[in-house]
Amino acid sequence: MLKKGEVKMIHKMLKDGLSKSSIARKLGISRDTFAHHLPCQEVFCVLVQFLYL
Known part of the structure; x- marks a missing residue:
């Protein structure tokens, strides 16, 4: 886990x-491991940024 x-x-x-x-x-x-944490869609990328940034 990263x-x-x-x-x-x-x-x-x-x-x-x-x-x-x-x-x-x-x-x-x-x-x-890297691929597991790649955003697969734009919505997912926004969600990740919201959660981690």
Whole structure:
């Protein structure tokens, strides 16, 4: 399970245009764990931002 700060970092790095693989590498997590925390829809992204930001 990722911490709130790590989820925030994922969203920031995605906005900055980093690739999924490079983000996972920088955070030291597997790509599967990373994919689990990816927003799959815009509504989900807004919900995650509301909960974690």
